[in-house]
Amino acid sequence: MVVLQTVLNGLLTGGLYALIGIGMALVFGVMRIVNFAHGALIMVGMYAAYFAFTLLGLSPYLGWILSALLLFALGWLLYRGLIRPVMGQSDFMQILLTTGVWLALVDLAQLLFGADYRQINLGIANAVVRLGPLRVSSGYLLSFFAAAVVIGLVYAFLYRTELGRDVRAVAQNREVAPLMGIDVERVSAVAFALGAACAGAGGALLLPLFYLYPTVGDPLLLRSFVMVVLGGMGSVEGAALGGLVLGVAESLTGYFWTDSYSQVVDFLLFLAILLVRPSGLLGRQRA
Amino acid sequence: MTLSTPTPPPSATSRPGPLLSVRGVTAFYDEFQALWGVDLEVREGEVVTLLGANGAGKTTTLRVISGLLRPPSGGVRFAGREITGLPAHRIVELGIAHVPEGRQLFPLMSVEENLLLGGRVARVRARRPANLERMVELFPILGERRHQAAGTLSGGEQQMLAIARALMSEPRLLLLDEPSLGLAPRVTEEVFATVRSIAARGVTVLLVEQNVLEALEISDRGYVIEHGRIVRAGAAAELARDAAIREAYLGL
Numbered sequence: 001m002v003v004l005q006t007v008l009n010g011l012l013t014g015g016l017y018a019l020i021g022i023g024m025a026l027v028f029g030v031m032r033i034v035n036f037a038h039g040a041l042i043m044v045g046m047y048a049a050y051f052a053f054t055l056l057g058l059s060p061y062l063g064w065i066l067s068a069l070l071l072f073a074l075g076w077l078l079y080r081g082l083i084r085p086v087m088g089q090s091d092f093m094q095i096l097l098t099t100g101v102w103l104a105l106v107d108l109a110q111l112l113f114g115a116d117y118r119q120i121n122l123g124i125a126n127a128v129v130r131l132g133p134l135r136v137s138s139g140y141l142l143s144f145f146a147a148a149v150v151i152g153l154v155y156a157f158l159y160r161t162e163l164g165r166d167v168r169a170v171a172q173n174r175e176v177a178p179l180m181g182i183d184v185e186r187v188s189a190v191a192f193a194l195g196a197a198c199a200g201a202g203g204a205l206l207l208p209l210f211y212l213y214p215t216v217g218d219p220l221l222l223r224s225f226v227m228v229v230l231g232g233m234g235s236v237e238g239a240a241l242g243g244l245v246l247g248v249a250e251s252l253t254g255y256f257w258t259d260s261y262s263q264v265v266d267f268l269l270f271l272a273i274l275l276v277r278p279s280g281l282l283g284r285q286r287a
Numbered sequence: 288m289t290l291s292t293p294t295p296p297p298s299a300t301s302r303p304g305p306l307l308s309v310r311g312v313t314a315f316y317d318e319f320q321a322l323w324g325v326d327l328e329v330r331e332g333e334v335v336t337l338l339g340a341n342g343a344g345k346t347t348t349l350r351v352i353s354g355l356l357r358p359p360s361g362g363v364r365f366a367g368r369e370i371t372g373l374p375a376h377r378i379v380e381l382g383i384a385h386v387p388e389g390r391q392l393f394p395l396m397s398v399e400e401n402l403l404l405g406g407r408v409a410r411v412r413a414r415r416p417a418n419l420e421r422m423v424e425l426f427p428i429l430g431e432r433r434h435q436a437a438g439t440l441s442g443g444e445q446q447m448l449a450i451a452r453a454l455m456s457e458p459r460l461l462l463l464d465e466p467s468l469g470l471a472p473r474v475t476e477e478v479f480a481t482v483r484s485i486a487a488r489g490v491t492v493l494l495v496e497q498n499v500l501e502a503l504e505i506s507d508r509g510y511v512i513e514h515g516r517i518v519r520a521g522a523a524a525e526l527a528r529d530a531a532i533r534e535a536y537l538g539l
């Protein structure tokens with residue numbers, strides 16, 4: 001029963017990871033860029049939700065919309081101003097650039113908000129909900145469902161809209177997409193902004209559960225990367241599944257060993273996938 | 288939405304002159320110069336074949352025409368309009384469809400979605416549902432495989448899909464790069480029959496093919512490209528009889 005409880009806790013966290021992971025997978029899938037700023041974007045979304053709560057009284061369960069919109073705009077600007085100029089250049093340049101954005105955002109947060117740990121106190125997030133013999137925190141449950149809604153929206157965008165189809169087309173064959181009349185630059189901007197918006201929404205939904213400080217996104221960057229690899233480089237569905245797997249794996253590690261090993265397990269999982277199933281959990285070979 | 292504006296149809300009093308003219312086009316891949324001043328013309332309603340050995344610059348020429356590659360010098364005119372340097376996604380709006388070498392489908396998407404992408408340009412968007420039905424009628428195999436992922440089709444089926452996808456944009460000019468590449472002889476025949484029937488319906492075709500004789504047979508004229516330069520031009524029948532060409536490309 002305790003194991004079941006642990007798995008459930010892991011799944012709930014995994015839902016949030018999934019949201020963060022699909023953001024990274026979108027960017028990687030469409031642009032073949034590993035966005036090292038992804039964790040920092042989560043942090044920005046978290047601060048946005050924090051101030052929306054403390055200044056405007058907006059609950060993060062609505063505030064995620066604000067964070068997502070804000071991060072969409074920030075992502076768009078980052079793409080236009082910084083990422084686009086290095087598209088087509090060496091991987092090294094792209095890594096350098098997104099790492100620069102990461103460090104700049106963290107330093108900026110440090111400067112503006114200090115290194116203090118912040119936390120919000122949200123009544124509805126502090127209850128305990130009984131599910132048969134299992135017990136879960138209402139905060140985790142709410143964040144999980146909200147994340148599922150956001151993932152559903154992203155999925156609907158990708159699979160039910162023209163622009164979403166364009167995004168998938170560019171991810172599957174960037175060279176030929178222009179011949180369909182697709183403006184690849186514009187689709188890339190959309191994908192990058194949407195990836196950032198996922199990070200923003202994810203950050204907002206983490207706020208009721210975790211402390212907030214400028215480097216809070218850093219460990220999530222590694223996790224996002226692990227999810228993208230688990231899911232099969234750039235597959236959005238795969239990354240979502242990867243998030244759930246990661247959540248459960250970490251939770252079980254915490255139970256059987258200790259929480260501080262969970263990052264080690266992330267990494268082992270990552271290596272195992274690369275060795276055993278380099279095309280990812282869903283195993284779709286990319287063209 | 289920054290969808291390009293639909294092209295005004297070329298005025299009915301369409302100016303005389305070829306549908307497509309390529310003049311003095313050069314092209315580079317980094318330092319490497321692949322084209323050294325290519326000139327060619329395709330008139331409305333023609334089927335024209337571009338012949339040449341491996342690496343001669345055939346694909347590069349098509350890539351310049353469709354806008355995938357920007358020529359540092361030279362020019363491309365289409366339907367009386369300068370299109371040199373326009374991005375590819377604008378050129379397809381103007382009525383040029385490019386079926387690239389190696390099919391280049393969206394492998395994880397269904398046949399239907401591939402076709403829908405082919406017909407997404409603003410100029411034909413309103414007619415897309417009708418065009419889709421027309422394509423599955425024209426290529427019954429695509430109708431049967433409609434909801435199957437494009438990557439699971441056979442080589443011949445993939446080529447048909449690539450051609451049908453291009454036709455979804457109702458092109459005035461169709462660029463076909465080695466449509467029979469890697470196909471069995473029987474399937475190759477089918478592809479040639481398809482190209483012939485497309486041309487019969489009034490679509491102008493610029494064809495690159497390794498099956499030189501078959502290509503010339505369905506063509507009005509041909510060009511021969513060598514090392515990035517056009518070295519011969521002439522009526523298809525005349526090129527097909529030419530001893531030098533037969534020797535160079537057919538080993539006869």
Ligand SMILES: Nc1ncnc2c1ncn2[C@@H]1O[C@H](COP(=O)(O)OP(=O)(O)OP(=O)(O)O)[C@@H](O)[C@H]1O
Binds near residue numbers: 319342344347
């Ligand atoms: N992406 C590229 N980078 C560098 N060089 C290239 C690239 N694509 C083509 N080339 C070179 O440019 C020249 C022309 O290539 P192109 O693909 O146009 O030839 P082709 O006539 O289509 O040949 P094939 O019959 O093999 O398809 C060749 O020498 C080729 O090696």
Ligand SMILES: [Mg+2]
Binds near residue numbers: 345346347388464
């Ligand atoms: Mg070629």
